[in-house]
Amino acid sequence: MQKIYMDHGATTPLDGEVLAAMLPYLQGKYGNPSSLHFHGREARAGLETAREKTARALGAYPEEIIFTSGGTEANNMVIQGVARYFSAGERRHIITSAIEHHAVLDTVAYLGRTGFDVTFLPVDRYGLVDPEELAAKITAKTILVTVMTANNEIGTIQPIDEIGRICRQKGVYFHTDAVQAVGNIPFNLKEQPIDMLSLSAHKFYGPKGVGALYIRQKTGIKQLIFGGAQENKLRPGTENLPGIVGLGRAIEMATTGMEAKTGALRELRDRLIAGLLQIEDVRLNGHPQKRLPGNVNVSVLYVEGESLLLHLDLKGIAVSSGSACTAGSLEPSYVLLATGLDRQTAQGSLRLTLGRDNTPAEVDYTLQAVQEIVTKLREMSPLFK
Amino acid sequence: MYNEKVMDHFQNPRNVGKMDDADGVGEISNTTCGDILKIFIKVEDDTIKDIKFLTFGCGAAIASSSILTEMAKGKTLSEALALTNMDVAAELGGLPPAKLHCSNLAADALQNAIADYRNKIEHV
Numbered sequence: 001m002q003k004i005y006m007d008h009g010a011t012t013p014l015d016g017e018v019l020a021a022m023l024p025y026l027q028g029k030y031g032n033p034s035s036l037h038f039h040g041r042e043a044r045a046g047l048e049t050a051r052e053k054t055a056r057a058l059g060a061y062p063e064e065i066i067f068t069s070g071g072t073e074a075n076n077m078v079i080q081g082v083a084r085y086f087s088a089g090e091r092r093h094i095i096t097s098a099i100e101h102h103a104v105l106d107t108v109a110y111l112g113r114t115g116f117d118v119t120f121l122p123v124d125r126y127g128l129v130d131p132e133e134l135a136a137k138i139t140a141k142t143i144l145v146t147v148m149t150a151n152n153e154i155g156t157i158q159p160i161d162e163i164g165r166i167c168r169q170k171g172v173y174f175h176t177d178a179v180q181a182v183g184n185i186p187f188n189l190k191e192q193p194i195d196m197l198s199l200s201a202h203k204f205y206g207p208k209g210v211g212a213l214y215i216r217q218k219t220g221i222k223q224l225i226f227g228g229a230q231e232n233k234l235r236p237g238t239e240n241l242p243g244i245v246g247l248g249r250a251i252e253m254a255t256t257g258m259e260a261k262t263g264a265l266r267e268l269r270d271r272l273i274a275g276l277l278q279i280e281d282v283r284l285n286g287h288p289q290k291r292l293p294g295n296v297n298v299s300v301l302y303v304e305g306e307s308l309l310l311h312l313d314l315k316g317i318a319v320s321s322g323s324a325c326t327a328g329s330l331e332p333s334y335v336l337l338a339t340g341l342d343r344q345t346a347q348g349s350l351r352l353t354l355g356r357d358n359t360p361a362e363v364d365y366t367l368q369a370v371q372e373i374v375t376k377l378r379e380m381s382p383l384f385k
Numbered sequence: 386m387y388n389e390k391v392m393d394h395f396q397n398p399r400n401v402g403k404m405d406d407a408d409g410v411g412e413i414s415n416t417t418c419g420d421i422l423k424i425f426i427k428v429e430d431d432t433i434k435d436i437k438f439l440t441f442g443c444g445a446a447i448a449s450s451s452i453l454t455e456m457a458k459g460k461t462l463s464e465a466l467a468l469t470n471m472d473v474a475a476e477l478g479g480l481p482p483a484k485l486h487c488s489n490l491a492a493d494a495l496q497n498a499i500a501d502y503r504n505k506i507e508h509v
Contacts, residue, residue, distance in 0.1 A: 306443035324418040382439035
């Protein structure tokens with residue numbers, strides 16, 4: 001059976017060249033970067049090269065890059081780390097959006113339970129934060145604004161430069177979770193009003209279990225874990241060198257010739273969206289233009305997402321859904337609900353996230369499969385007239 | 386996640402469809418996750434002669450509706466009333482724990498259909 005992977009928002013396959021770059025560090029180059037001898041220096045060189053590549057890809061300075069175990073750790077580190085830095089003072093207010101990834105949302109909610117004031121900004125029907133509303137919510141007590149660059153479910157791209165400018169004017173730190181954005185949206189952090197940024201390697205054809213945090217120089221942040229001087233004392237512990245080397249190579253590749261790659265992806269995305277909207281009672285979730293180049297998210301009315309997903313899986317097509325069943329909870333996607341969808345419409349959501357290896361033929365095969373499955377499921381739906 | 390029997394009923398659901406001349410119709414919805422099940426029955430001599438279902442829900446909801454219709458067909462109303470959601474799950478060879486309570490409501494829908502039937506004949 002033909003296998004079609006359309007879940008690149010969940011993870012991407014490891015690139016062959018990235019693997020090749022990592023392999024020496026899994027075998028011969030086993031040194032600890034903190035050791036002074038030859039093996040240590042060899043490992044240190046690999047670590048610092050990866051840092052330089054990451055910095056270059058983001059338009060940052062190498063000393064502004066901290067490697068972590070992934071996006072979740074990066075988000076925790078930055079939000080809790082800034083909160084700790086300010087914990088002795090009077091300023092105890094954090095602002096985020098209602099549709100952040102759980103790594104941000106749950107961390108901010110935790111701080112809300114431990115003495116911080118927290119504001120969750122609503123979004124409009126496209127999933128966009130209103131910068132003016134954000135500006136109005138910033139007070140003298142606000143320390144941090146954290147708004148994602150692009151949403152993992154609906155792909156909506158936030159006006160992060162505008163948000164960053166507002167934060168800078170008001171003297172508030174701005175962090176953005178760019179886990180879905182890196183490799184899809186260009187960054188030049190020396191020019192952008194962003195103080196902190198999180199990323200994860202496995203979203204751009206790198207390995208799992210490694211991510212990075214950009215922290216602008218002189219940003220007030222305290223460490224969360226203790227035990228060594230690694231990563232500027234912010235992230236003690238012997239570095240995951242094979243992973244970090246993989247991240248360095250992957251981000252270098254992802255940001256080289258990005259415009260052409262994302263252009264092709266966008267074309268494929270729009271072909272898929274147009275085809276899905278041909279099916280009766282299908283609506284697009286997220287913004288039609290301000291969206292990630294590979295993201296498609298639709299609601300298929302009168303059917304439930306897990307059923308759709310399972311049938312597509314039986315046809316060899318891997319996708320995801322925001323239905324309660326697939327989220328492993330009783331609630332359908334909080335992101336879709338935040339954009340104003342009713343529960344039933346959110347239950348019928350389908351996310352297809354395209355990647356560089358998907359082809360127009362795969363898109364057409366998927367469209368045909370979705371059409372067939374939707375017809376079949378609607379025939380057994382008590383909601384479909 | 387689902388066993389072979391569940392997947393079989395999910396892929397090839399038995400007795401799907403609407404019944405225009407049903408003697409009893411039972412509906413149940415799960416307010417938390419949003420599943421909606423509808424069971425139609427045709428009754429003769431106090432026995433379920435025919436049964437159909439419509440379901441808006443996940444794989445478990447569809448499979449449990451399908452197997453319930455097989456279990457109930459040919460049973461007397463009192464036998465059918467004794468069927469529980471747990472019997473349905475057992476007949477399917479088990480469901481994932483998370484699905485046992487939220488998507489396994491077919492027997493409840495059948496009980497509503499039988500109640501609807503009895504209610505109708507009492508008022509004729």
